[in-house]
Every structure is written in structure tokens, then in C-alpha cells.
Amino acid sequence: MTQTPKNYRDYLDDAAPEVAKVVEPVLKQSVADGEHGVLVTLFPEEAHAQVSPEVPFGQIHVEQR
Structure with missing residues (x-):
């Protein structure tokens, strides 16, 4: 089993709740x-x-539109 990367945990900790809800399953x-x-x-x-x-x-790549 692959361990959750620190970048992923940090992103969720810092994300707005509505964004975290969308991103976490991915x-x-x-x-x-x-x-x-x-x-x-x-x-x-x-x-x-x-x-x-x-x-x-x-890694997580974020694009703003």
C-alpha cells in the first residue's frame, strides 16, 4: 500500500473546506x-x-481560471 504523500496532506490542511471536499477523493x-x-x-x-x-x-498542480 502506498503511503499518502506529505504534499497531499498539507494541501488538504490548507484548502478551503469546499475545495478539500472535491479534491480529497481524487x-x-x-x-x-x-x-x-x-x-x-x-x-x-x-x-x-x-x-x-x-x-x-x-505532486499537485493547481491552475486558476
Whole structure:
């Protein structure tokens, strides 16, 4: 079993509750597959997150739109 990267725990600790609610399941998915990181896209009224092969495992890339 892959351990949750510190970056993921730190991101959740610092994220607004509504963003953390969206991102947390995707972080868990990333940990489960252990291969890719997470891309978070923040829009003015919502957040989206997805496991991305473009982001190395254990890292989170955040884009503001």
C-alpha cells in the first residue's frame, strides 16, 4: 500500500473546506494507483480535480481560471 504523500496532506490542511471536499477523493484515487499526481483547476465558483499523467505522483498542480 502506498503511503499518502506529505504534499497531499498539507494541501488538504490548507484548502478551503469546499475545495478539500472535491479534491480529497481524487487524492485518494492517486494514492491508490500510485502512478500519477493530481491536477486541480480552480474556477471562481467551483473546483475540479483529476488524476493526471502530466503531474508526477505525490505532486499537485493547481491552475486558476
